[in-house]
Amino acid sequence: MFIKMILHAWDLNVKRTTKAFNGFSDEELFIEIAPGKNRVIYLLGHLVAVHDMMLPLLGLGERNYPQLDEAFINSPDREVADLPTVQELRIYWNDINMILEGYFKNLTPDGWLARHTAVSEEDFAKEPHRNRLSIVISRTNHLSYHLGQIILVKR
Amino acid sequence: MFIKMILHAWDLNVKRTTKAFNGFSDEELFIEIAPGKNRVIYLLGHLVAVHDMMLPLLGLGERNYPQLDEAFINSPDREVADLPTVQELRIYWNDINMILEGYFKNLTPDGWLARHTAVSEEDFAKEPHRNRLSIVISRTNHLSYHLGQIILVKR
Numbered sequence: 001m002f003i004k005m006i007l008h009a010w011d012l013n014v015k016r017t018t019k020a021f022n023g024f025s026d027e028e029l030f031i032e033i034a035p036g037k038n039r040v041i042y043l044l045g046h047l048v049a050v051h052d053m054m055l056p057l058l059g060l061g062e063r064n065y066p067q068l069d070e071a072f073i074n075s076p077d078r079e080v081a082d083l084p085t086v087q088e089l090r091i092y093w094n095d096i097n098m099i100l101e102g103y104f105k106n107l108t109p110d111g112w113l114a115r116h117t118a119v120s121e122e123d124f125a126k127e128p129h130r131n132r133l134s135i136v137i138s139r140t141n142h143l144s145y146h147l148g149q150i151i152l153v154k155r
Numbered sequence: 156m157f158i159k160m161i162l163h164a165w166d167l168n169v170k171r172t173t174k175a176f177n178g179f180s181d182e183e184l185f186i187e188i189a190p191g192k193n194r195v196i197y198l199l200g201h202l203v204a205v206h207d208m209m210l211p212l213l214g215l216g217e218r219n220y221p222q223l224d225e226a227f228i229n230s231p232d233r234e235v236a237d238l239p240t241v242q243e244l245r246i247y248w249n250d251i252n253m254i255l256e257g258y259f260k261n262l263t264p265d266g267w268l269a270r271h272t273a274v275s276e277e278d279f280a281k282e283p284h285r286n287r288l289s290i291v292i293s294r295t296n297h298l299s300y301h302l303g304q305i306i307l308v309k310r
Contacts, residue, residue: 001268002157005284009292034189034307113156129160137164137292141299148300149307152189 003112003133007104010136013143014097017047020150021093026086033149038077040153041086043146045072048092051100054139058132059117060103065092107132158267158288162259165291168298169252172202175305176248181241188304193232195308196241198301200227203247206255209294213287214272215258220247262287 021029021044029041038046049068055061071080084092112133115124124130176184176199184196193201204223210216226235239247267288270279279285 001284002161002288005286005289005292006157006161008284008289009296013296037307129156129163131160133157134160134163137160141164141168141296144296144299145303148303152192152304152307 003109006133006136006140010104010140010143011101013140013147017143017147017150018093018097020147021090023154028154029086031153033152038149040150041083041089042072042077043150044089044093045083047143047146048089048096049073050139050142051096052092054100054135055103057116057118057135058103059114061099064096064099068092104136158264161288161291161295165259165295165298166256168295168302172298172302172305173248173252175302176245178309183309184241186308188307193304195305196238196244197227197232198305199244199248200238202298202301203244203251204228205294205297206251207247209255209290210258212271212273212290213258214269216254219251219254223247259291 021040024031024040029044030039032039033043045068048065049072052063052065052068053073056063068084071083113128113131115121115128115130116132116135119127119130176195179186179195184199185194187194188198200223203220204227207218207220207223208228211218223239226238268283268286270276270283270285271287271290274282274285
């Protein structure tokens with residue numbers, strides 16, 4: 001039941017964020033969330049990259065879009081000129097969340113309580129709360145954080 | 156352990172938000188998070204009121220600051236002229252989170268899995284995930300959402 005509650009919060013926030021992105025025209029994705037701050041398109045690419053990184057972090061699979069890191073993780077907005085198209089990013093967003101959902105629904109309770117790959121076996125023995133589920137909790141909060149920013153545009 | 160993980164995320168977000176509020180001078184609290192959007196002071200009052208509402212919702216106690224609802228829950232920013240002082244709101248923020256922390260650390264696992272007061276006994280029998288812990292998960296996400304907005308000021 002704990003797992004169900006945590007995954008419910010993840011799903012809810014993915015759905016809300018998808019709804020927000022879908023509410024923007026391609027042109028509107030280039031609006032800044034506040035003067036001089038990130039554009040919505042940057043947050044879209046950033047969230048795709050962060051969710052994609054969850055696959056190796058959870059030990060579930062390889063990255064799909066490592067090419068996004070340079071523009072959306074390692075650099076601030078507007079620094080990298082060579083961005084994927086809006087259409088590509090919209091597809092990546094839906095695909096990565098579907099891929100994660102597919103893995104999530106097949107994980108057993110023991111699987112959820114297994115360590116994530118950023119913690120060593122020695123540390124995990126002392127800190128068993130550093131498991132896969134803790135990653136989902138922190139990434140749900142990360143998503144809410146940026147959703148609160150995205151929502152500032154068009155309201 | 157699940158409870159520990161969920162409370163850890165709550166604590167972390169309360170601490171981050173407190174740090175953000177403490178980083179603002181009294182004057183800076185009146186800056187808007189984006190042009191025409193809420194001021195930081197509104198989000199401070201809003202978060203105090205929402206956290207205060209958790210006490211009756213979790214069945215842990217009475218409200219401390221019901222007088223905040225008119226300005227910070229029922230009305231948008233700038234509609235109610237008669238606001239508490241900045242000093243009062245800063246104290247309320249620290250106090251309500253300390254009060255919640257005190258209750259949280261004394262709840263047993265069974266206590267956490269008991270129903271919250273917004274769900275009827277009949278519905279809870281069918282939907283046992285609508286427990287107290289689910290409120291903490293959703294309020295942590297609510298907090299992250301507004302933290303993402305607060306952080307836009309002064310960066």
